[in-house]
Amino acid sequence: MCTIKTRDDVNLYVKDHGTGRPVVLLHGWPLSADTFDDLALAITKAGMRAISYDRRGFGRSEQPYAGYEYDTLGDDLADVMNELDLNDATLIGFSMGGGEVARYLSRHGSSRVSQAVLISSVVPYMLKTDTNPHGVEQKVFDGMAESILKDRPHFWAGFFKDFYGVGLLEKPVSEEVLHWSNHMAMQGGLKATLDCAAAFATTDFRPDLKSFTVPTLILHGTADKTVPIDPTGREAHKGIPGSKLVEYQGAAHGLLATDKEQIASDVLAFITEGVTRDLVDIQSQVA
DSSP: OOEEEOOOEEEEEEEEEEOOOEEEEEOOOOOOOOGGGHHHHHHTTTEEEEEOOOOSSSTTSSSOSSSSSOOOOOOOOHHHHHTOOSSSEEEEEHHHHHHHHHHHHHHHHHTTTEEEEEEESSOOBOOBTTTTTTTOOOHHHHHHHHHHHHHHHHHHHHHHHHTTTSSSSSOOSHHHHHHHHHHHHHHHHHHHHHHHHHHHHHOOOOOGGGOOOOOEEEETTTEEEEEEEEEEETHHHHTTTTTTTEEETTOOOHHHHHHHHHHHHHHHHHHHHSSHHHHHHHHHHHH
């Protein structure tokens, strides 16, 4: 573990394990880098280096008052990449973290990046508008913010049931996973939690898609109620030439816990088993 200071003097808590090709993991809202521990362990066991960090405002990183829009968050990722001098890196963004991958690529380019993976990602656009008819209505996000302000612990209790697809008859994760997620969520600052929710709800990443010039894998559950697949995973696949979309049938949002073995298998196959070459061939054909 180490701490990296961003260009605006915010300390980010970083986990850096293993050796070899670097894989950088960007966590979802409102959690922390700990959600990537299972995947990070699989990556290090496969002979690579896993780097994950707590987003500013969350986990063990500092909680500044501002800086929760995606330009700053993308710059935070650039500061981590530069400080650790990472090259030939795979960027993996889960949920909100997919936006950091997109904004990093559009602001800083892909010279240090060889691959990208979007898992249950908010890219390219969550909000329902005339040009994004399958998106989520603004009133849903407004209701989330109101509930967080009214009683944050109570809101998380219900939120994570949808997040992991927990129903009356189906329990894809244990009660302990729900409690753990609630605890991580409460580690985040209230201002950071609200501002980041506004950022992932309203940021339009459609212009950023052209910056995905590296092979890209998209993994998304078809029953995701938190980040519906139609305006995100499927649209990202349409907008990123040569990308590969794997749909997890009937799966909810929290794939890192509900489908962790399959996620590890798909991610490692993409990184290590020639998918790069295949997708580069596809991209050249599309171009």
